[in-house]
Amino acid sequence: DIVMTQTPLSSPVTLGQPASISCRSSQSLVHSDGNTYLSWLQQRPGQPPRLLIYKISNRFSGVPDRFSGSGAGTDFTLKISRVEAEDVGVYYCMQATQFPLTFGGGTKVEIK
């Protein structure tokens, strides 16, 4: 299985300041079709997960442009340019390059 490792576990952030979450995979996420199937999900308290970013850097419909994704190969980053109160929750990276699909352990974003 591909192991997805996220850092930090927790990220206390001041409102209006940036936040960054790292995700590292145990092997390359480049698929044989040339795509990299790395996505980011947000889970607000008491809610189901919500897709933010797919294929490394593509924002899903309705996602604010303060969210951005980058990376390649085995190292990926989710950035929030200016954290808002509604961004509080747990963020997960997920790979769909190889079965079984696997998730990172999650990073909790909270307000200082």
Place this chain on the structure above:
Amino acid sequence: QVQLQESGPGLVKPSGTLSLTCAVSGGSISSSNWWSWVRQPPGKGLEWIGEIYHSGSTNYNPSLKSRVTISVDKSKNQFSLKLSSVTAADTAVYYCASFPGTTNAFDIWGQGTMVTVSS
């Protein structure tokens, strides 16, 4: 806009079989999506269980494969999960989610249903 809704018993006895259904509304289960089950134990992370295509093709997580069956009912526009020989470790919120080929990511999720394994 496609919506997903899980349903099923909230309590299952140890060694029994967990059975859940995901109703798809606002779209057809015969679209070019895969349909997945994902679970989340209380206070923990996400685990992919498996997926099904409307043709009946399936992929399962090897860690659960011996106990899992996912099926589709096109006439009812729904898909289902059965997990046998359950233990307390299977206690979790179970989500159904859609996985389109356009994103290769879980773009739509149900609200989730809590299943507790206890006698």
